[in-house]
Amino acid sequence: MVKIHIRKKTKLNTEIKISADPLHIQSCIDWVMSPQCGGINVFIGTVRNETKGKKVIRLEFEAYESMAISEMNKIAEDVLKKWPVQKILIHHRTGVLQTCEVPVVIAVAAAHRDAAFNACRYAIDTLKQTVPIWKKEIFEDGEVWVGPHP
Amino acid sequence: MKVLAFGIVKDIFSNSIVDVHLPSDSTIKELKILLEEKYPGLHQLGSYMVAMNNEYASNGDVIHEGDEVAIIPPVSGG
Numbered sequence: 001m002v003k004i005h006i007r008k009k010t011k012l013n014t015e016i017k018i019s020a021d022p023l024h025i026q027s028c029i030d031w032v033m034s035p036q037c038g039g040i041n042v043f044i045g046t047v048r049n050e051t052k053g054k055k056v057i058r059l060e061f062e063a064y065e066s067m068a069i070s071e072m073n074k075i076a077e078d079v080l081k082k083w084p085v086q087k088i089l090i091h092h093r094t095g096v097l098q099t100c101e102v103p104v105v106i107a108v109a110a111a112h113r114d115a116a117f118n119a120c121r122y123a124i125d126t127l128k129q130t131v132p133i134w135k136k137e138i139f140e141d142g143e144v145w146v147g148p149h150p
Numbered sequence: 151m152k153v154l155a156f157g158i159v160k161d162i163f164s165n166s167i168v169d170v171h172l173p174s175d176s177t178i179k180e181l182k183i184l185l186e187e188k189y190p191g192l193h194q195l196g197s198y199m200v201a202m203n204n205e206y207a208s209n210g211d212v213i214h215e216g217d218e219v220a221i222i223p224p225v226s227g228g
Contacts, residue, residue: 061227070205104227128225131227134223134225135227145157145226
C-alpha cells in the first residue's frame with residue numbers, strides 16, 4: 001500500500017488540519033465566515049494548568065495523522081448531514097503546548113444559531129471520542145498519558 | 151508484519167513500530183492475542199482499538215499483506 005501523508009483536507013465547506021504550529025483563531029473564524037450565515041459558533045480548547053489538583057507544566061500532543069484527518073473529516077461530513085450548517089473547520093495542534101495555548105479550534109457557521117451551537121458541541125464531543133490524538137500531561141514530578149475524557 | 155504504536159502503547163512496546171510474525175489472513179483478534187502475550191502491559195491496558203488502513207477495525211476483520219495496522223489506545227485529544 002502506498003502511504004499518502006495528508007495533513008490538511010480542504011473542501012468548499014470543510015477545512016480539516018493537524019498542525020505542529022500555533023493555531024490562529026481569527027483565521028479560523030475568517031475561513032467559515034460567509035454571506036449566508038447568521039452566526040458562527042467557535043470552540044477553543046485551551047491548556048489548563050492543573051488536573052485533579054496537580055500542577056501541569058505542559059502538555060504534549062501526538063496524532064496518528066492520516067487516520068486523525070480521516071476521522072475529523074467524518075465528523076465534518078456528519079455535521080453537514082445532521083444540521084443546516086454552511087461551513088465547518090476543525091484544526092488540531094500536535095507537539096508541546098504550554099498553559100493557555102490552544103490545542104483545538106472548531107468553528108461552525110450556519111444561517112441560524114441553533115444549528116451552529118449543536119453542530120459545534122457534537123463536533124468537539126465526537127472528536128474527543130473518535131479522533132486518534134493523545135495528550136501526555138507533564139507534572140513537576142513525572143508524566144502520564146491521559147485516558148479517555150468524560 | 152509491522153504494527154504502529156501510539157500514546158501509551160509506544161511505552162508498552164518500547165517502540166513506535168514493532169514487527170510481529172502472524173500467519174497470512176489472520177484476524178484482528180488473533181493479532182491482539184499475540185500482542186497481549188508478548189506485551190502483558192497491553193492486556194493490562196484493558197480497552198484499546200486496532201486500526202487497519204486508517205479505519206477502526208473489528209475483531210473478525212482479516213489482515214491482508216500490505217495493510218497498515220495500528221494500535222489505538224483510548225484517545226485524549228481536544
